[in-house]
Amino acid sequence: MFTGIVQGIAIIEDIAAKPGLSTFAVRFPADKVGGVAIGASVAINGTCLTVTCQEGSTLHFDAMQETLRLTTLGDLKAGDPVNFERAARIGDEIGGHLLSGHIHTTAKVVEILRPENNVTLWFEVPEEWARYIFPKGYIAINGASLTIGEVRGNRFNVHLIPETLRATTFGSAQEGQRVNIEIDSQTQTIVDTLARLGYDRPTPTL
Incomplete structure (x- = not known):
């Protein structure tokens, strides 16, 4: 399990592609690999x-072919920065929300706004995943636990403070970039349970 609190930025050193498998060599800050x-x-x-x-x-x-297909890992190349978090241990503070590290879908950065002292990123997810996205709900984007701001149809935004931009790869985000999305498991369970009981939430519209 993971907490969604990104521990730093690592760099892809090399990717060795084989049939059905890619091996990633990732360079971490030296003080972040103790006890691995x-x-x-x-x-x-x-x-x-x-x-x-x-x-x-x-x-x-x-990373197997299925992982490359379902995530953005297949888009990576040598020199790219990535967010990382080592698995949580019993007793660790849960500063974000519990994550499994299993990616549900990907989203595209469709707009970047830069008001004073923060950045707002707008994302677009596939229609079938919009039902799990609510204002003020949790979502994990590239492994970072974030709070959803506005929701418009299958688009939503998040507001990022300078510290988040410094500690993650969001500081270099670009429009058109794809990101990994893990939906909050509790939200997904509630929505799916209500749907089985006949209280299905329609896909949000603009």
Whole structure:
């Protein structure tokens, strides 16, 4: 499990593509890999991956074809920055909300607004996932636990303070970029339960 509190930015050093599998070599800040063991779970842009090898502060991860298809990991190239979070341990503070590291879908950055001292990002998700997105609800974007601002149809926004921009890759976000989305599990359970009882929420309209 993860908390949605991004622990820093790592850099993709190399990607070795094989049939049905890609191996990512990811360089972490040196002070963030202490105690890492082979088999440990690390969220890379919100996607839970398993450490297969360690070379100093560089960790290696394998991603199957299905993972590459369902997430934005297949878009990455050497030199790209990524958000990371090591798996939570019993007793850790849950500063965001509990995440599984299993990506539900991807979204596209459709607009970036820069009012004074913060940034507002607008995202567009596939229509079928809009039913789980509510104003002031939780959502994980590239592994970061964020609060939803406005919702318009299958679009929603989040408001980011300077510290979030500094500590994550959102500071370099660009329009048209794809991001990984993990829907809040409690919200999904409630919406799906109500739908089974006949209280289905229609897809929001503009």
